[in-house]
Every structure is written in structure tokens, then in C-alpha cells.
Amino acid sequence: MAGAGRRYRYVGPTDGQASVPDAPEGWPIRSLVDLDTYLAAADPRDRDEPFTYVIDLGGTLRLAPRRSEHVACAGGGEVLGAGEIAFAGERGGWVVTEVSNHSTGYCPGPISWAAVAGALDKAGICRPECFTAAVVFRHCLDCGERNLVRDDDYICALCGAELPEDVEPRMMAQPSTDQRSR
Ligand SMILES: [Zn+2]
Structure with a gap:
């Protein structure tokens, strides 16, 4: 299915x-x-x-x-x-x-x-x-960069902001745009 x-x-x-x-x-x-x-x-x-x-x-x-x-x-x-x-x-x-x-x-x-x-x-x-x-991916809430977290280092590689440790990135939680509504 x-x-x-x-x-x-x-x-x-x-x-x-x-x-x-x-x-x-x-x-x-x-x-x-x-x-x-x-x-x-x-x-x-x-x-x-x-x-x-x-x-x-x-x-x-x-x-x-x-x-x-x-x-x-x-x-x-x-x-x-x-x-x-x-x-x-x-x-x-x-x-x-x-x-x-x-x-x-x-x-x-x-x-x-x-x-x-x-x-x-x-x-x-x-x-x-x-x-x-x-692999653990995290979306930076400050600058939007997609980060690949290494060695539990939850720091954005682009802007240095702290990345969320315990939540899935926002981009992964978004419902799909073309999902059927029923
Ligand atoms: Zn950032």
C-alpha cells in the first residue's frame, strides 16, 4: 500500500x-x-x-x-x-x-x-x-540553513545560532503541498 x-x-x-x-x-x-x-x-x-x-x-x-x-x-x-x-x-x-x-x-x-x-x-x-x-538534519530557525549535525554539535554552520536538539526540523514537519485532502 x-x-x-x-x-x-x-x-x-x-x-x-x-x-x-x-x-x-x-x-x-x-x-x-x-x-x-x-x-x-x-x-x-x-x-x-x-x-x-x-x-x-x-x-x-x-x-x-x-x-x-x-x-x-x-x-x-x-x-x-x-x-x-x-x-x-x-x-x-x-x-x-x-x-x-x-x-x-x-x-x-x-x-x-x-x-x-x-x-x-x-x-x-x-x-x-x-x-x-x-544522519541528523536540522533546519536553522534563525537563517534557514539546512545543517547536518555532527558529533552532537547543534550549531548552525552558516550563522552560528543554536539548532533545536529535540525537535524535527520544521521543513520535515510541513504537510506536503499536493497531498490529497481526504
Ligand atoms: Zn543559521
Whole structure:
């Protein structure tokens, strides 16, 4: 079922969005066969590093080479999750070795793990119990900068203001603009 989980819309720079029409959408991975097909066709250089992923609103994992913007991988739309993911193994037996919520375009919260885990389970891909690297994003209430919090250092990198420690950024709490009203 679509619609489970929090939806994240693109909050990155507009030039990221401008690249959407030129870049292909992420490849949908609904099964291990899809993953086999995708990885077999991938450029070997791309296969050596983590992939860009999004979880689309239908709850499906979509992959693109790491150089791709998340917003392009999502076709410009909203997502249930986004970040980077790496696989190890062989045909028919892929395992997720690394997975994060690192996407400055969507800033998904750590709770997006539920959607990521659901998409991997649906496709039959072995996965860890949680993000191997969970990123915390905070929106500066003073200057509006999106910050990636490191080492529990809740200070805005742009203006030096204190960042909220215990609330989700405002941008993540905003209802989606095109959400159906019923
Ligand atoms: Zn600031």
C-alpha cells in the first residue's frame, strides 16, 4: 500500500531540481531479479561505490549511480526515504552492507528506516536492523540553513545560532503541498 510513513519533499537547491529532466529516474527494485539486472548492467565504477536511493511513495526502492541527485532519482517527486546504499554478494544473494539516510535534498529523519526496511523486505534483500549510518538534519530557525549535525554539535554552520536538539526540523514537519485532502 502506498502512503504509509512520512513523506518528504525536496528541500534542496533549485538547481538540483533543474537537473531532473536530464537525469533518468531511479531504477525500481521490486525483487532480487531486479537487483541482479540492475547491478549487472551498472557501470563497474558505479558498482564499487554506494548507490543513491530513494523509496518512492509506492514503497519501492529506486537506485541510481551515486553521482545522481536524489531528486532526479525520485523523478522530482516526494519520497518516503532517501540516502546511500551499498550491496555485497553475488547474483541472487545480495546483502545490504551499508545504508544511510544521507540526502541533503530530502533530509529524511531516522524514522524513515521503516520505509527503507519495508522496501528491502518486499524485494527479498537481506538487510541490517537499522541504518548503518544515521544522519541528523536540522533546519536553522534563525537563517534557514539546512545543517547536518555532527558529533552532537547543534550549531548552525552558516550563522552560528543554536539548532533545536529535540525537535524535527520544521521543513520535515510541513504537510506536503499536493497531498490529497481526504
Ligand atoms: Zn543559521
